[in-house]
Amino acid sequence: MSSQDYKFEGWMGDSPASVNGAMEWREFKPKEWEETDVDIKITHCGVCGSDLHALRSGWGPTNYPCCVGHEIVGIVVRVGSKAEGGIKIGDRVGVGAQGESCLGRKGPCEDCASGNERYCGRHWAGTYDGVFMNGDKSYGGYALYNRTPSHFVVKIPDSIPSAEAAPMLCGGATTYTPLKRDGCGPGKSVGIIGVGGLGHFGILFAKALGADKVVAISRKGNKREDALKLGADEYIATDEDEGWAEKYNRSLDIILSTVSSAKMPLTQYVGLLKVGGTLTQLGNPDDGKLAIPAGALILRGAKLGGSVIGSPGDIRELLALAAEKKIKPWIEERPMKDANQTILDLNDGKARYRYVLVNEW
Structure with missing residues (x-):
């Protein structure tokens, strides 16, 4: 041709x-x-x-x-x-x-x-x-x-x-690459914020890389069943589950945030990290800039970063x-x-x- x-x-x-x-x-x-x-x-x-x-x-x-x-x-x-x-x-x-x-x-x-x-x-x-x-x-x-x-x-x-x-x-590459970089594998607990096009890949690849526990995080509970079918072990609906931030405090090694909104409760999300944990932001908000939760990062020795494709x-x-x-x-x-x-x-x-x-x- x-x-x-x-x-x-x-x-x-x-x-x-x-x-x-x-x-x-x-x-x-x-x-x-x-x-x-x-x-x-x-x-x-x-x-x-x-x-x-x-x-x-x-x-x-x-x-x-x-x-x-x-x-x-x-x-x-x-x-x-x-x-x-x-x-x-x-x-x-x-x-x-x-x-x-x-x-x-x-x-x-x-x-x-x-x-x-x-x-x-x-x-x-x-x-x-x-x-x-x-x-x-x-x-x-x-x-x-x-x-x-x-x-x-x-x-x-x-x-x-x-x-x-x-x-x-x-979508797959955007989630796989930071999971690999941040050491996702056996012995690790991983949170995926946003159960959508990116987030569903985050769940799939976190499990494929061998994470011990994968927690899906969304505002509403309407995607709970889907997240569990995809392989998530637990699910947090932040608008509906009372006391979620305290219940899951310092429980995750790695968090991927796939949401593209400056209005998310970033300080509470960082609070879910263990000491030395990493939150990687994937979504790029149209609606404003993310405010750095300095106190939460400092008190956990945590890392806040980003990743692209x-x-x-x-x-x-x-x-x-x-x-x-x-x-x-x-x-x-x-x-x-x-x-x-x-x-x-x-x-x-x-x-x-x-x-x-x-x-x-």
Whole structure:
């Protein structure tokens, strides 16, 4: 298949109003082809909360027009002569939230050289709404085709269905990577704040990594049954369970906060940590800044930090773990033509727990 045999078309957002179900389907121009690139015929694309933030310019001004989607799975249709990773035409591959870093340009920075491409300080291009080093824009996976530098393209294990692999590329990576970094495993107690697209992955991967106890934390009790089915050992409904902060005081080694609200009771959450414990914030609030609970941190010798997505090496690791442990994310497949309704449903909190758009080839 030559580059002339297919068009790059997708759902384009032209203003913040696009998040209200107003994306338009049309052709777009991908980055100029380079011999390090790979073209992918998209079969599946996960729908992430980050897509909503980008469409409405929630984290800063979006460079419209924007085609979102950074949990891409598909079949390789073109491979550059300098592509990495042994990728071949016909391979089933995926692309997560990052499309480029400084690798390959005048030598890698310290972070890229150590496998931390996700923190590259020289150059960082997202899979969508980014700018590549050649000056071209990046367009995401609510589309028919995707072009991405090969370093950020990973092969999908045969045993993982494409619809299940897609949301692992961002949602899964965003939770797996800090759990691994913070030492999740036997002997550890882990709290997951927010039982949603990210939080349900947090439960799945904490159990897969061998945590002794996983506590799911949400405002309401309506997700208790789901959390327990996912593998959580206990559940806290902070708006309904009286005395929860005292009951679980100093009981957790690791906490992942997946919620994107500045209004959460962060001081009480830090109070759940054991001495020396770590709370990692994953959600990036649109509604304000998080206040540092200095007293709670000081009195526990606790650590408050953050984490973003996963580098290609992290994604390969989590896919291998998912294949080994037979991890099954909770997904609902939707036709790509229904992308506008799907983002409305995600914004309304209807997902249980990840939507995946499917191209009907």
